[in-house]
Amino acid sequence: MEEKRRLIMLPGPTNVPDRVILAMMKPMINHRGPEFAALLSSVADGLKYVFETKEGVYVLTSSGTGAVECAISNIIDPGDKVIVPVFGFFSERLKETVTRHGGNVIEVPVDWGKAPTAEQIEAAIKKEKNVKLTAVVHNETSTGVTVRDLPQMAELAIENDALLLADSISILGGDHLPIDKWGVDLCVTGAQKCLACPPGLAMISVAKRAWEVIGKKKVKPPFYFDLPSIREHWLRKETPFTPATLLYYALDESLKMIREEGLENRFQRHATCARAFYSGFEALGLKPYAAENVRSNTVVTATLPSAVDVNKVKDIMKERYNIVITGGLGKIRTLIVRIGCMGAVSEPAVLATINSLENTLADLQYPVKIGAGIEAARKIFHSK
Amino acid sequence: MEEKRRLIMLPGPTNVPDRVILAMMKPMINHRGPEFAALLSSVADGLKYVFETKEGVYVLTSSGTGAVECAISNIIDPGDKVIVPVFGFFSERLKETVTRHGGNVIEVPVDWGKAPTAEQIEAAIKKEKNVKLTAVVHNETSTGVTVRDLPQMAELAIENDALLLADSISILGGDHLPIDKWGVDLCVTGAQKCLACPPGLAMISVAKRAWEVIGKKKVKPPFYFDLPSIREHWLRKETPFTPATLLYYALDESLKMIREEGLENRFQRHATCARAFYSGFEALGLKPYAAENVRSNTVVTATLPSAVDVNKVKDIMKERYNIVITGGLGKIRTLIVRIGCMGAVSEPAVLATINSLENTLADLQYPVKIGAGIEAARKIFHSK
Numbered sequence: 001m002e003e004k005r006r007l008i009m010l011p012g013p014t015n016v017p018d019r020v021i022l023a024m025m026k027p028m029i030n031h032r033g034p035e036f037a038a039l040l041s042s043v044a045d046g047l048k049y050v051f052e053t054k055e056g057v058y059v060l061t062s063s064g065t066g067a068v069e070c071a072i073s074n075i076i077d078p079g080d081k082v083i084v085p086v087f088g089f090f091s092e093r094l095k096e097t098v099t100r101h102g103g104n105v106i107e108v109p110v111d112w113g114k115a116p117t118a119e120q121i122e123a124a125i126k127k128e129k130n131v132k133l134t135a136v137v138h139n140e141t142s143t144g145v146t147v148r149d150l151p152q153m154a155e156l157a158i159e160n161d162a163l164l165l166a167d168s169i170s171i172l173g174g175d176h177l178p179i180d181k182w183g184v185d186l187c188v189t190g191a192q193k194c195l196a197c198p199p200g201l202a203m204i205s206v207a208k209r210a211w212e213v214i215g216k217k218k219v220k221p222p223f224y225f226d227l228p229s230i231r232e233h234w235l236r237k238e239t240p241f242t243p244a245t246l247l248y249y250a251l252d253e254s255l256k257m258i259r260e261e262g263l264e265n266r267f268q269r270h271a272t273c274a275r276a277f278y279s280g281f282e283a284l285g286l287k288p289y290a291a292e293n294v295r296s297n298t299v300v301t302a303t304l305p306s307a308v309d310v311n312k313v314k315d316i317m318k319e320r321y322n323i324v325i326t327g328g329l330g331k332i333r334t335l336i337v338r339i340g341c342m343g344a345v346s347e348p349a350v351l352a353t354i355n356s357l358e359n360t361l362a363d364l365q366y367p368v369k370i371g372a373g374i375e376a377a378r379k380i381f382h383s384k
Numbered sequence: 385m386e387e388k389r390r391l392i393m394l395p396g397p398t399n400v401p402d403r404v405i406l407a408m409m410k411p412m413i414n415h416r417g418p419e420f421a422a423l424l425s426s427v428a429d430g431l432k433y434v435f436e437t438k439e440g441v442y443v444l445t446s447s448g449t450g451a452v453e454c455a456i457s458n459i460i461d462p463g464d465k466v467i468v469p470v471f472g473f474f475s476e477r478l479k480e481t482v483t484r485h486g487g488n489v490i491e492v493p494v495d496w497g498k499a500p501t502a503e504q505i506e507a508a509i510k511k512e513k514n515v516k517l518t519a520v521v522h523n524e525t526s527t528g529v530t531v532r533d534l535p536q537m538a539e540l541a542i543e544n545d546a547l548l549l550a551d552s553i554s555i556l557g558g559d560h561l562p563i564d565k566w567g568v569d570l571c572v573t574g575a576q577k578c579l580a581c582p583p584g585l586a587m588i589s590v591a592k593r594a595w596e597v598i599g600k601k602k603v604k605p606p607f608y609f610d611l612p613s614i615r616e617h618w619l620r621k622e623t624p625f626t627p628a629t630l631l632y633y634a635l636d637e638s639l640k641m642i643r644e645e646g647l648e649n650r651f652q653r654h655a656t657c658a659r660a661f662y663s664g665f666e667a668l669g670l671k672p673y674a675a676e677n678v679r680s681n682t683v684v685t686a687t688l689p690s691a692v693d694v695n696k697v698k699d700i701m702k703e704r705y706n707i708v709i710t711g712g713l714g715k716i717r718t719l720i721v722r723i724g725c726m727g728a729v730s731e732p733a734v735l736a737t738i739n740s741l742e743n744t745l746a747d748l749q750y751p752v753k754i755g756a757g758i759e760a761a762r763k764i765f766h767s768k
Binding site for chain 1: 388389390392394396397398399400405408409411412413414415416417445446447448449450453457480481484574576582583584604606607608609624625626627628629630631708710
């Protein structure tokens with residue numbers, strides 16, 4: 001079965017470099033032996049670099065949502081107060097995960113397309129007493145919004161004897177997130193987003209303040225997500241249960257590529273590509289769904305003209321131009337397109353995507369000035 | 385980094401055929417699109433063949449233990465009575481998982497190296513009232529014991545209005561396990577054992593009687609392991625959360641290879657290889673740790689002479705002869721060697737392993753008649 005190779009401009013999974021895929025061409029190893037121990041050590045070092053932390057970062061064989069549940073279930077006992085700003089599909093899911101583990105959700109509702117602010121979180125913390133955790137989706141993959149106040153939210157947590165959990169699944173490795181400097185207590189990401197790996201692994205950082213709370217927890221977390229056990233095994237370069245070893249090789253290679261590029265260069269590349277996307281959208285007469293000051297550098301969104309059918313856009317992009325993008329989620333399913341600006345994203349990928357979007361809109365009889373989008377995007381890459 | 389290619393005779397992970405590894409060399413795909421839907425359908429059909437069931441078999445991105453926890457957490461409410469025969473390291477783990485989810489464990493203690501019998505389970509069911517579940521490790525990977533009374537235990541469950549869960553992680557695909565015929569309500573396996581795939585995926589079958597119980601459950605399972613949600617997504621050819629797509633390609637290829645070989649041929653091959661191992665051990669003066677009538681066809685064990693150091697055996701086997709086997713677990717850590725007889729296992733692999741074990745024992749000054757082990761094993765393959 002020959003699979004057609006397309007440009008994957010999804011908000012995850014994203015294009016995986018050949019180097020990363022080929023790194024998986026390894027013989028099986030004993031995950032209780034020295035080969036896996038060496039692999040785990042290398043991955044652990046690479047993760048500390050990308051998370052910008054001296055604390056432990058652990059790998060789970062699960063999706064990113066699994067790692068979010070890991071964080072929640074190791075912190076929250078039934079009845080504990082958890083502030084959750086809700087401003088999209090994935091923050092709804094985060095709320096549901098907290099509820100599932102008995103947490104008392106203090107919802108901070110925010111319009112979709114906007115981001116919660118530190119002031120809103122502060123007001124909620126002051127109104128409620130004894131908040132145990134603020135759980136924030138750092139980058140709302142459903143709306144293309146980044147919570148730019150995350151450092152202030154971390155400060156608020158420290159001031160109010162609470163913890164901060166960041167679901168940074170679709171942003172870590174693609175934009176600034178210095179865990180130790182900002183003071184993020186728990187941070188989660190997935191392999192298949194800005195780290196440009198195949199899906200199947202998720203990562204979680206746990207700071208000292210979080211370990212203190214975990215140590216006092218009454219109800220035990222699920223066996224599969226038991227952080228104290230994960231840490232105990234990690235210290236002897238093992239995992240509690242059989243890990244997806246081939247995906248660890250892929251992750252290790254990807255982390256090497258990130259170190260070769262340098263974090264700052266990587267963030268700059270993502271930011272430039274995102275600016276080019278937004279500039280291209282504007283030239284096509286498309287408005288980003290996200291408010292201007294909180295637009296994401298890793299997931300870009302554009303509101304479609306009401307006459308244009310999102311499914312047709314997706315299908316034409318894919319079948320005619322070999323580029324895979326996606327539509328909205330939840331209540332904005334048919335209103336927007338979402339494009340991943342992640343991992344290996346680069347000028348050719350951005351220009352190809354904008355160009356095809358332009359052609360697709362023209363194919364659908366929507367009036368666009370052919371060449372305007374790609375020219376606007378191109379200028380971003382070639383201006384100082 | 386060039387990894388040395390060794391013969392992996394572990395009780396999982398095991399050697400993965402090149403066809404299966406190469407099947408992962410695929411471009412990324414949208415896990416919410418038609419390519420993944422087709423892949424999932426093909427995997428689902430293959431799993432029904434291997435599980436010998438018409439019911440749904442679902443794939444989780446997790447280790448096998450994750451899937452066991454999925455089964456337990458979807459069935460057990462706090463206080464529910466669960467019979468767990470304990471006869472090794474993995475049945476201890478199963479007991480712990482039931483306890484973690486509030487289950488009231490009725491332990492049936494069995495000597496390590498022996499298997500629980502249907503009579504023992506029946507006695508426990510009759511003594512206790514209202515048993516909700518019998519949870520059995522079908523093949524104790526720590527001792528090399530197969531529970532041969534599993535079909536009778538399934539009958540007992542039906543007669544007593546209870547369910548049967550089989551942790552068949554290290555046996556499914558390597559020995560007889562017709563789910564529908566025997567009436568096993570929940571059965572779990574992992575990809576990296578007898579299915580000869582890389583680790584990272586686990587599978588769970590759920591029969592009608594189990595769905596009825598799941599529908600009446602009071603406490604919700606972990607979000608990541610929510611079977612009703614998994615089934616709902618599976619019906620539309622999706623998973624609730626991002627799946628490890630490349631590992632699905634590997635699993636799909638492996639399931640194709642199993643259909644090409646045919647289940648009966650596959651079971652026969654495992655049985656013959658196991659007989660050859662046991663015959664080889666005998667010729668070397670080594671006694672299997674498992675009692676004769678319950679010796680596994682997929683994990684073979686041998687008790688080492690007391691003068692022989694298990695770590696030295698493992699190290700010499702690996703470094704001098706390039707064959708990876710392992711020692712015991714838990715209280716029998718230093719007493720036995722454990723060898724995987726799984727997946728792609730064949731005459732050359734068995735003979736190479738027995739031959740190297742023989743040489744290793746000789747290297748360690750243990751008196752063996754060189755050539756006796758391999759000759760005894762060889763005869764098994766070439767006699768009628």
